[in-house]
Amino acid sequence: MRGPHETSTGEILLSVENVSLSFGGLRAINDVSFDIRKGEIRAIIGPNGAGKTSMLNVINGFYHPQQGTITFRGHKRSKMRPYEAAQSGIARTFQNVALFKGMTSLDNIMTGRTNKMRCGFFWQLFRHGPALKEEVEHRRRVEEIIDFLQIQAIRKTPVGRLPYGLQKRVELARALAMEPDLLLLDEPMAGMNLEEKEDMSRFIIDVNNHYGTTIALIEHDMGVVMDLSDRVVVLEYGRKIADGTPDEVKSDQKVIDAYLGVPH
């Protein structure tokens, strides 16, 4: 589906260094390091409970690791609030879709523009002058994304009423509306049928091509991962066991063992 990516030797956008995270006595992530390069599609895979979602939560500030650091665009940090992560250019979607169910698709996507809007409260209240201009400009950007993801027909539908596949698409749209430098996708194809999966794969590649967005994704479907990604990092029981191109990872004995469940 996709040739070797020219940016796979590009500059490093985010690097995770020696990160460990535990909940009480339970170690979710154990001394993991890897990096994400600008413009690539990076997959994080691993069996259930390998710490993939925890890793994503660390990157976007939901969890604060006990050890290790995250360096994003050259800024090193170990503790960051989620909204700060969002403001610095990290957007994400969730495994089980976290949308604002009572709001329309359009309003949901507009929330993605929250941090891009700068107009004063007073102007906003009266939808006048600069605030109106700003709203119109943001609406235009959002409409481009709606067009891009082909969700025009559900623009005014409360998302709670949409089928799951479309909700996932709205969630992606909201993340895109943030114009992120790094887009984190937590199992973007979970619970989808084959056709929806194909659509979603196409959208992910298009986003990467068209907007040049760097993408890190977690996915269960190995076929999808191998087709989509430039590089893959494999976690098992919170440790990194392999890191490389899909082909390298596929032939790695440790990965094969992990997926076939060889007893340790």
Added chain:
Amino acid sequence: MDLLYKVFVDPFIQMGAAPDLLVQTIWEGLVAGVLYALIALGFVLIFKASGVFNFAQGIMVVFGALTLVGFHEIGVPAFVALALAVAVMFGLAVGVERLMLRPLVNQPDIILFMATFGLTYFLIGLGELVFGGNPKVMIANELYLPKGSLEFKMLGGFVSLQKIDIAAAVIASIMVATLGIFFQKTRIGRALRAVADSHKAALSVGISLEQIWVIVWFAAGIVALATGIMWGAKSEVSFALRFIALKALPVLILGGFTSIPGAIVGGLVIGIGEKIGEFYWGPLFGSGIESWLAYVIALGFLLFRPQGLFGERIIERI
């Protein structure tokens, strides 16, 4: 038979016989209702955005009004005092967020509810310490709130409207409309609704919960201040005023905890129902029915529509 007659027939005959009195009663109910609605609105704002049932809303009304009067007493001009009172409410919102909400984040709702109890007693204590425990008179004149009444000749009698009541209704309407626009049309309003819907998702798009909490508590504080001024102008500013917050409970049951239109409609229904009940059926029960009738109405509602008139349908997750 006689009782049935007194309950089901007689009051209606009275209503028909003196329609001017009926109009007067409805008007008084309306005015009370507007104020109930304002208090309920304060609850709804906070409940929507943070899921906290704010027991302290009642004392915030008193505290707001006391601050205003207090500043004036030490010689600050009325409108400067008003601005300062608003500033104090803002400080309160920031304080609540920093000292109460932030440390208690991710705690069960009941803990937060208990925390608002604590806040209530803290504010009572602080209020008594600073302003003393005696009732005070609202500085209605200084704020150019109108006095006196308008009399209309209609339906074969007189209906008299207190100007302060009219002012209260107008100000309340403006506040409600402003809040409505704010919620529906602005970026912050959209963020508020987002937070009310899903914390996790709101965080991921870069909405700061802390900021939103400050905003809603501040908004609730302003609503409380306005309520305090209006109610204070009608009677006086005392700590007993905080108990009108209890009237907000049936309003919320009626309107739903998460609905702004619900708070308004609920407030009006309770206000009018209460006054009409008191006036026409009150004598049957030897008066005083005003204090509990609202709860009976709300209870009746609870049986048929537990989510309230406008509330979101409750789906119990298992």
Added chain:
Amino acid sequence: MGTEQTAAASSLQNREEGVVAINAIAQADTFPKLLIHNAQTIAGRPAVRHKDLGIWQAWNWAQVLDEMRAFSIGLGELGLKRGDKFAVIGGNKPRLYWAMCAGQALGAIPVPIYADSVAEEMAYVLEHAEVTIAVVADQEQVDKILSIEDRLSVLSLIIYDEPRGLRDYDHSQLKSFRDVQEIGRHALADPKCLARWEQAISEGTGGDLAVILYTSGTTGRPKGVMLSHDNVMISARNGNLFDHLDQNEEIIAYLPIAWVGDHIFSYAQSFVAGFCVSCPETGETVVEDRREIGATYAFAPPRVYESLLTLTMVRMEDAGAFKRRMFHWFIDFARAWGEKILNKEPVPLAARLVYRLGDILVYGPLKNRYGFSRTRVAYTAGEAIGPEIFRYFRAIGVNLKQLYGQTEASVYITAQPDGEIYADTVGRPSPEVEIKISESGEVLFRSPGVFRGYYKDPEKTAEAMTPDGFVRTGDAGLFDPKTGHLKIIDRAKDVGRLNDGTLFAPKYLENKLKFYPNIKEAVAVGDHRDFVCVMLNIDLTAVGSWAERHNVVYGSYQELANHPLVYDMLEKHVDEVNRSLVAEGLMAGAQIKRFLVLHKELDADDGELTRTMKVRRSFIAERYAPLIRALYDGAQSSEISTEVTFEDGRKGTIAARVQIRDMKVQGTQAVDLGRAA
């Protein structure tokens, strides 16, 4: 709508005399001439709208001319010339419609192709029509054509409208619509260029080919129907006159551009009347978009109306009890009075007032939801519409009418005039259309819209036309003696004869029977027989609930189907059908003499129905031969055993004794009266 366009427009100001000259020398008998005419007479009126990024973009007639001219001259520069064929492939997009006119201006012939054709089908048409340039909507269509490129020796260029995803493609044979317009605008700098272009337009005449529309017949390869400017334009004009359509109409273009209906409604009629055509945002937003523009003229195949109604019914099931009751009460009321009010018949004041109330509470909101609030004329055509659906829309005040047409006729053969609406007819002959019914019952027509023949297929053309210029429709029909309207009864090839020569139209009978909710399927037998018999399938839901209400106890489908009370009920239905046949006249001899109820449901899994739920007649005749034998040998019942496939794929056998019921045949006096009248 960039600045370069206004620049081009202003540089054209001083050449307006040339345009005027064109109008002076010829009537606007081709579409390019008509566009120039509109751009002069109603320049500022909206011509096309398109919803893009959530906003309606609009072009007036002058702007459309400007866009079209730039593209047309660009096409000319790229080698398109008189007589060339070029394909137009994609959804309903303004630029694709302009492309048609742009090519026509050069004397080239557009060949619109269905956007959802697979590459294989597309290859056939592109090859057969010798298409040299393809104007397509987007990447999807480009990919399709590139995949069959090696078979298309004469195709030299693909022009696309939507650039998304095409950036990295090899552009040696690929250009964007804007690129081509740029070439055109550049060429326009030479003053002679415009004159040459206008000369080319003025050389065109009404008799020239305007378009080739490929129709996919039920069998064989698609045929290219050639229509001239006269064909299309006169038909469009007559259609406009018939429904009083003028430049104030609003329509939404959403049906395939390769279909003759869209070519007439969204292209020709708009050009002729000067009304604005709106292109929806996507295929899924049509209803919403139609509501937004307030369409006054609408067209849809029956399935669209059906899905709108189904959606409403589903929504109502979920609605609160009060709302649901109100809906049903008012809809029932509308069914009783709505049609009469729509047909302007005398109606008591009280009913009128209640209907008005219903309009506020129910009908109005419904029409608004469907986008029919402002619709004066709505057509259904293509196939038979269920009478329930048809009456529902009329009852709530949508002026839904039936139309019968064909590509070979430039659409119009018959249409229902306002006030003369019947669920089971397709109306009177359209203006300037002559109709006759052949010996075999086939409908023939002759009109100014009659096509110029099938492209590169004189044999088929000869088959379709009679020596005196009539076209065979392939449909069997008859004129209803009461209304004077045409009724289409079946495909002509399916119509048979009884032994005494009476016309026997199985599908016509079957449809009449299937209009009863209790009857799910019906198979009529009679060709080369003495009389007509039918085999019925009951509808388990409908008959089951009937059984519940009438305390009929049953254990299985088979038992219910064989129940004497069920037979009694069905006998009534069959009897009513017989009576209606008598009333209609021509088919009175084809009354149903005997019927039976099949012991099992006809099933696609057993090969008895096609996957689109059409009856497979010959297969059924074979499979149920013992039953058919019994129907004609006078037996009162018959044993039958059939192999069936269960849902899990297992096979089994169902055996049963099926009862046969004799029917009383209705007298045919009424027929004679009908004929005498």
